[in-house]
Structure formats: structure tokens, C-alpha cells
Amino acid sequence: MQLMPIGRFSRLTGVGVKALRHYDEVGLLVPAAVDDETGYRFYSPDQVDRAEAIRLLRRLDMPLDEIRSTLAADDPAALRAALVSHQRQMASRDSELRSSIAKLQRLIDGRETIMGMRSESLQAEEHRRLGIDLYNRTWTLMDSPGDEMLHCAHASAYHWMQGGGTTANRARSEWLCSRAYSILGRPEPALHHARRCLELVESAPSEMEDWDLPGAYEALARAHLTAGDESEAAHYKSLGLEAIAKVANEEDRKPIKADLDTLLVRG
Structure with missing residues (x-):
């Protein structure tokens, strides 16, 4: 039986090399x-079905321990x-x-009220202030991620929309949601929000800062890595590194470059 090197097996099954x-x-x-x-790994054709089954179950957010058992x-x-048990967990x-x-x-x-105010009393400026506060709160919660972090990210996006946020504000909100889902290991929504971020950035380039585009690429690279797709992650990481070279201010470049450097993929 002819064995396949890991790269060919990855392309055949759609499972990233890193995964x-x-x-x-x-195991x-x-x-x-x-x-x-x-130390090179080789796989047999008989292992294709198992690899594809793992890929399918991971896309359904099933943990590796459950897939193994x-x-x-x-x-x-x-x-x-x-499958029924996992469906119940997802339903919860x-x-x-x-x-x-x-x-x-x-x-x-x-x-119900928030900060002593009913929603009809919230003016655009107040919505924007809540959007900023919740955005910053999301960053703080990334040190101990969970449901609160995720809900803060979505709430920030909501208040920016209600406060008349620009397309750039909306794109950054999508970026934040994507990051939250990537941290929680949930690839499907992470990819959805990362793609939406890039769509918004590309739809209104004149409204964006020069760091918004590499930020969108970083979100897509991270989301694809969360999904186990190292090839796509490497592609968007490469685009991010190219785009970041065009960012004029070094202080704007540093955090995005640092984020990209944390994505360990073969470029």
C-alpha cells in the first residue's frame, strides 16, 4: 500500500498540517x-475516512476528547x-x-434599564460611549475568556450600530467578535465575523485607517488557524504582513505585527 506524506494527505482530506x-x-x-x-509522517489511503470524519466533527465544534471516544x-x-449529546450541549x-x-x-x-436609563433615553453619543466601554471591557475579559467576553463583544457592536457608527467602527466590531470566538475555539462564527470585517473594510477604503486592512487579514488568519486550516491561515497571514508594511505609523504597526507573529503557520 502506497503511503502519502503529510502535505499530500492534508490536501486530500482538507485537514491542516498543523492539525x-x-x-x-x-493519539x-x-x-x-x-x-x-x-521524523516525517506518512499516512495510508485507509486513513482518509477517519481524517474526514474528524474534520467534520471539529467543524461542528465537537471537542477532541469526544471525537476520540x-x-x-x-x-x-x-x-x-x-451526536445527540453534542447537539444538546450546542442547544444549551x-x-x-x-x-x-x-x-x-x-x-x-x-x-428594563441600563445605568439607570431606559433605551429611549440613550442618545447617539451615549450609545457610542457604551460601545467604547464594552469594547474595552471585552479586551480585559480576554485574560479570562468566557460567555461575558463574548456577550460584551456583541453588545459593543450593537451600541456602535445604534450610535451611528461609521463603516470603520462596524468593521472593528466584527474584528472583535471574530477574536472573541477564536479565543473560545469556535471556528465557524470566528470565520463569519472575520469575513464580514474584511467585506466592510474593502467596501469603504476611504473611511478606513491604513491599519484596518492588515487587521482584517489577521482576523481571517487567526480564524482559519482556529478551524485547523493552516494553508488558509498562512495565506491570510502573508497578506497581513504585506499590508502592514504600508502602515505609516510604527505604533500602529506594532500591535498588528505582534498579533500576526503569534500565528505559528508555515508561510
């Missing part, structure tokens, strides 16, 4: 052979039970998000 290395380290997808001298059972009944998270949306609606409708 394959990690799956080997945790989820062990190569068929490893060269003793070079599910595939190890090799039993249709066990697979169904695992969805319920929490719906609860937050309902809370926002009560605030919007003036049925």
Missing part, C-alpha cells in the same frame, strides 16, 4: 508510518448517542445566546 501533527500527538489520528531519521467505539449506536449554548438577545430586546424596548 494533523496535533492529532498525532494526542487521535496516528500516522501509518514515521521515518526514524527525519466516539470514533474509538466504532459503533453506529454510540455515534448517534455522541444557543439557549444562553437567545437569553442574552432577549435581554437586549427588553432593554431596547425600555422594559
